[in-house]
Amino acid sequence: MNLYGVVLWLLTAIINSIAIPIIAWLGNLLWFIRPVTDFAIALLKNDAFLNFVVVFAEAFIILIYIALFIIILLWFERKMWGRFQDRRGPMHVGYAGLLQIFADMMKIFGKEDIIPKKADKLLFTLCPIIVTATAFLALVALPMSDGFVIARLDGGLLFVFAAFSLAPLGVFIGGWGANNKYTLQGALRGAAQMISYEVPLLFSVLGVVMLAGSFNIMDIVHRQTIWYALLQPIGLFVFFTAATAEIERPPFDIPEAESELVAGWQTEYAGMKYGICWVAEWIRMYVGAALVVLLFFGGWNGPWLPQEIWFQIKLWIILIFMIWVRQSFPRPRIDQLLNLGWKRLLPLSIVNIVLTIGIVASGWLG
Amino acid sequence: MAEMWINMGPQHPATHGLWDLRIKVDGDMILDADPQIGYIHRGIEKLGENRNYTQFIPLADRTGYASPMTWAILYVLTVEELMDIKVPPRATYIRTIAFELQRMASHLLFVYGMAENVGAMWPPLVYAYRERELLLDLFQILTGARFHFNYPRIGGVKWDIPQTFEAQTKKALDVIESKLKEYERMFDESEIFLMRTKGVAVLRKEDAIRMGVTGPTLRACGVKEDLRKSEPYMCYSDFDFGIPTGKNGDLYDRWVVRIAEIRESAKIVRQALDRIPGGAVATKVPAAVVKSVTVLDGETGYEDLCVIMAKVPKVIKPPPGEAYVRVEDSRGESAMYIISDGTERPYRIKIRSPIFCTLSALKYMMRGARVADVPPIMEGIDILLSEVDR
């Protein structure tokens, strides 16, 4: 049971009972556009074209969903910060501050766009584009339910990771291109962090992949009769930590560490460029949390409720946990962070792989 | 990566006030540090030479904004030593209470700064401010201002403590002491905080003494030195309190010492509130020449005003001489050196700021540190640029 079926039904209903009759009526009314309408009706009855329309509609829906998601997440996160800090958070813009993020957006749209005189203009402009584009790219292979997925890739997991790990490249060229010492430091830290956390991130997933026997996220979710969080606690821990570092969220927001590097690699970005970077961070947060849900918490599997609702429930629990973590820990130093990555998480993930090989080979799980 | 100089400041999120710490880095390692100060140099010492003795009290408040009360008290203590005035015991007790409350407020500010500079620990940051507000409310009851109180007077204090003050203070102290446990849970049990602070910015005892470091930073190195004990001023000899010291002289010890000092201060305030004697809160300042007090004829209430506003004449002329008085501020030994030439204005006021000396020891603390350590190190000495620049 999922909402995707409903959406699909709605779409076919719209095409069959509204679009086709209207086009046919138009063709009858105006004889000179008759060939065009005939062609359109033929297209709409063609399965291949319909598939294309469906994928396009899906992508559109997911885009809208992500936009809404970020808006609600930002509001929610701010409200939660407020509660953690014994205050109220946004209150006065819209009901309970719900429109706060719109106000921020409007303001950022209207800001002057500064490119520093001595910056490398191309790289400086490219950075927000790369960071945001890769974040959106990861969404392509990220399913929400049996139906809601734009591309059903066999190597979906690898695709997500590939897209996910491109962003620090953007960070690096942006930080270098801004011609500022703080951005350069931030960019170097970003690069170091990327290299050292990519490895444990991928290794920790290998256990899941071995259990499921597939790189396809849909398959992984389908084969989770028991949550992999229970079978792979080490993997979950390593993955969660490494993912937090990968998406540069506090406490691992070392590339943009506010108290020492001003705003890290984002220091020189003004106006819309800063806004885009900002949005990208939250999309990446979505991707990270969604991966945790999909790989370790059974994805959209659950009784009674539609799949999408289950997915959202689990996703928000993970997000709340991430916000909680953000508020609880100070920021480690870069060398300590790298030590943690190479000397703790990497061995742990390797141990996890060995254990999983043992379990799989012994055939306990059938 | 090649070596390069980074300017941390004058505008930088980690600075309290304005200054420019130029650090030479090789990648992430700090090779050299060259602090540039003076960005908020107001010339208080020169201004003091152009104000009369009473007018300088507000300026003394503004010397160090995290602990204005201690600076104002230090100033009046110096002038009193210059003029050899005996202050009534009740006034001394009130001063001591205010002094220690100020120390607590200042150390809570340190908690805030530590949370911010170790890395965006927002909740304790806001909590520290929340608790500091309790103390500011107390000051508001006592003096009428949140800070920059203009409360101590030469020869006493401005007015007596209000009736509700004692009960409210005790309540606030209870709250703060219970919250201190919360802070300790939040910080001391956080593995990352320990990682960030233990063994960082170690200052050896000998270096600290050689560079003139004082206060909690010195005590964290293991030197049991506190002016409240070793040269008791006001009425500190009446109270029973401990001097917390550290062992290693690292960042964590500075944190522990300061948290312990908040507890000790609370202890002192409680004792002082219990034992506070009665009597006047201000004495008549002797041998002063009242030059030009404008009294409007028939203006009612002027006499009352004179009683309330401690009995200080408008113009004070201390005898020629000099005085150097030191107190244990929340940041260390702060001192004032006032030379009088017998006129109504000080001939010279020299302010010894504790952070000024601690800052010059920075290069010993920065040795082997990383860029990310700079904000916690700065906060570890409880930096306050307003005091340094004067």
Next chain:
Amino acid sequence: MDVTTLLIGKARNVIDYFADPVFNWGRRNSIWMLHLGIKCCALEWGPFIARFDAERFGIGPRASPRHCDLMIVAGPITHKFAPKFKMLYEQMPEPKWVIAMGDCAISGGPFFDSYNIIRGVDKLVPVDVYVPGCPPRPETMLDGMFKLQELIKKRKGGYYTCGP
């Protein structure tokens, strides 16, 4: 005046008529202030953010001048700092506002006759709102923020001033 300029002017007026309320609504409800703590008044930001919760109105501190809309000058500007202060102001993207907080920033305050103080920050940068007090209480500061919001509400043609 030729017809084209006239038409462009008219078109701008029309766009402004619809765009101004929207942009000004956004600007006045999302004021990010520069983290520039100069002196005592900066200490009152803490209660301003913690106890009086400025985030209710979308006001929050940001570290980099490039991200900020508002510079709160919380103390005296010395001759040593003045050039860098101007640079900071220039680094902020348009539209930007300045609040002179406290007596020192307004006129020099208790240090008015000092040899190193610039008497009034309005000698260096344009100031929109003056918040008096030494230091102003956080409530006063909030009031100053509301005054600034009213000021932003009245802003005309704001959309074009920010363009390249």
Next chain:
Amino acid sequence: MSAEEVAGEMKKKFPEADVRIPRASRLTASVKKEVLLDVCSFLKDAGFDHLSSIAGVDRAENFEVAYFLWSYEKKILVTLKTAVQKENPRIQSVIKIWEGANWHEREAYDMFGIVFEGHPDLRRLLMPEDFVGHPLRKDFKLPEVE
């Protein structure tokens, strides 16, 4: 060792010094600037570890540099004063004895123009580099306020 004993030893060693004890545990000494370094190293050896402050004073006929020393063991505060002529004021730096004197001397140089010989890095500390004049001198007048 009490203040009297320190005073006695100082008198013995530096007969020209004007040593007085204004009150308990306070000691004031005026010395010639030629013997300043000797006096300082003597005091340092006597246990005065802590250089509290260095204050310049613009007296009518000459500059005065006052050193405030504190001993952690003896609990005595020593005020050591020495006079410097106004024309081309130069004095020996005590930075080799108390390293903490560094910034104090830079400040005195900044505020009074007293040159400390042997100071490794004598630059202006508080005022901008291009500032003309020395603010705390008495002949430096505050700007007129309209």
